[in-house]
Amino acid sequence: MKANLECPRYQTLLMMKLTLTLFLCSLTFSAAEDWRQFRGPSGSGYTKSSIPEKPEVAWSLDLPGKGLSSPIIVGEHVYLTSSSGASQERLHVFCFKASDGAKVWERQFFSTGRTMCHDKTAVAAPTPVSDGKRILALFSSNDLFCLDLEGNVLWLRGLTNDYPNASNSLGLASSPIIADGVFIAHVENDSESFAAGIELEAGKNLWKKDRTKRANWTSPIVVKGADGKELAALQGSKGVDVVDPKTGAVVWRYDEGASTIPSSAADAQGNLYIPSNGLTAVKPRKDGKSEQLWRNAGMRPGTASPLVQEAKVFVITNANVLTCGDLESGARVWRMRLEGPIGGSPVANDSHLYAFSEKGLFQVVQLGEEKGEVIHTVDLGEMIQCTPAVADEALYVRSNGRLWKLGKAQG
Template sequence: MRPLLFVLFVLSLPLSLSAQEKWPGFLGAGASPLKAETIPTQWSVEKNVAWKAGIPGYGQSSPVIWGDQVYVTSVEGPDKEQLHVVCYSLKSGKQLWDHIQPSTYPEKNSVYISRAAPTPVLDKNGIYAYFESGDIVALSHAGELKWAASLTKRYGAPKNKFGLSASPVQWQDRVIVLIDDEGPSYITAVSKADGSELWKNDRKSRVSWSSPMIVPVGEAQQVVCSSAGSIDGYDPKTGKQLWIYDEVGGNNKTSPIPAGNGEFLIGASPGREGENNELAKKSNGLFVVKQQGAAWEPQFAWTNASPTPSWGTPIVYQGNAYWVNRVGVVYCLNARTGESVYTSRIKESCWATPVGIGDRVYFFGKNGVTTVLKAGNEFEVLAENELWTEDNPPVNNVPTAEETSAERRQGVAMFSRPTLYGAAIVNGYLVLRTGSQLYCIKP
């Protein structure tokens, strides 16, 4: 552990954390309401960038925010043997502490395998960070280790050659982790108090990188997983599987963000070789779960064969549903009917998920250009914001290795470019993250 703590920081900690501003999990699950006037529409390398901060190692997770603090995770070392949880001042960008945890399952640090891909979750007691090595680290907001647990030691090592990336979700006193893998697959809940198992439910083996979400269904909440051939609902208290829908395919990247009570979008892609092409055409749409007596009725309210997502999850905002494909084409559909509203192209594809704020929708391009569209039924670009330039790219601590084939060298060149992975937003602050750099945008 390498804490960088200061007496004044420690003394002011309870006051700073009493603020209600938060973006406490993947895709903003549980985030504070946003006031549109506090988030800028335009920025550039010279304008509205409040601060930049380097991140040790490399990570693909999104930042998270609690009060005056922003947190990220990363990995470092030739075998990803060091797991970082790093905390910064939201106001200044100053690094407050860096906790380093040894990995219990070291594996080669490569551009071909996930690197700190899962996004952590936060609550008033601290941060819970899960890494693709199977390690879960629980820390206080002051960076003190509360406990560490290894799902790899508990249940076995993952076998996916590209790594795991599903982010955990939280519900009351527990953190829920989905492991969908070529080897043993399961969903499990661990105690926030000590990391012990609260429940575990085995799943069919599969290759997937999608994350579960907590979705309100009726008067309760369910853990919903959309992952490589099925959509499933679980009771977060017991882990009991409540329902399954398996007439779906290509749904191995995006998450089921709630779009209403018992409603969420499903995103599905044909796959690199088109292996999921036919089912994927029937698997992009609005999914609805209803209860009829003691039974659950999961089904698509509508589907549309046109849109396909890349890594960014489709969202519903102000009555419209938005998908972005791998070449930056935005598909805007009517969220009630699935009918096309417009199809237009923005400058870049998005690995991060779009966010709606006020009368606009932010699309965070993977190469650093954020396109701001006017929300509504007309395609209108309000701004195109460049975070870096080609002659001044961000620090990008990617591993280097000799590659023997032209295909591998081409792959390394592609994946070695700086990538905008995620955003965290609270009133007055928009925080963006590349592999090794944080940016804070302010009005």
């Protein structure tokens, strides 16, 4: 039957359908393009976004002071932190246009907590996080700032004011997350060690729990719960506690120890891939414990955290060996050596993995079924320790004093 295109009812239906399609497209576009937290939407550096095979520098800009936090992307803007001053006491939050790097706004604050840290890290070590409406920037000094996307200050906290011994003389680095609408700060250290769930409207604690008194630089990740709700996985020296973000109550736990540097990754089913005895894959049990799916002692992540694709898992060892493993069995599929050392975690889509060495060498690895191959490099010439962000077919990465966009080659 041929549609009567001139029929008003048909036209109305067509318009409604078109509007709905556009709306859904915009939602999909927005969700796919934003990179709102450390290691992106998946929490492990994996993205379905298209990235050029051979990205080149699109633009770069100078940053004050130091920082190894990663940029995050919300809409058309890049948000980033840095710390400057004789003792890195000045804390910066920036908003840049993703298109050309133009600064949209900058807010500066002063640390209220301790700024001492190892020379290789910075007070601006944790990556900011966003819920799409707010930017929450946490620093090693335990200063926490919540701003809207236009740079208006919504609330702030000084967690060392609140908890005076919560610090690490080597520097804190755990990047916060937002899980089920709750900001999760994971401030594990040798002294006043804690994790807290903080509501987003006014920055008040929903809960605060003591944690193991041992220095820990891992970041929490969002993991899917049995009912589909978001949970928060807190990794420390004793293992991983997967908690309800609204209460801090432990939902399930892995207690066989874990690294205090590389963080875990989660898959879409809510299983965890934990840097523990090499790499250990676990799933939750109904009794609050965990069941091991597999363990591969040979896949021990170095400083970089593991990356989980749909069917593969990747780790980079301290010897700069990139190992591809089968996600279901944990068996090694192939391995290859990258130029290192590599401190930042890699990102990848289905076809390529992107890694930066601390010497500033950007390496693009083509991911094959039987092998990986470096097909492109760019020497940025500065120390890179951060994990890149991905949005709009481009990567964003920073050194202490510079932010780059790497995208399609010009011309």
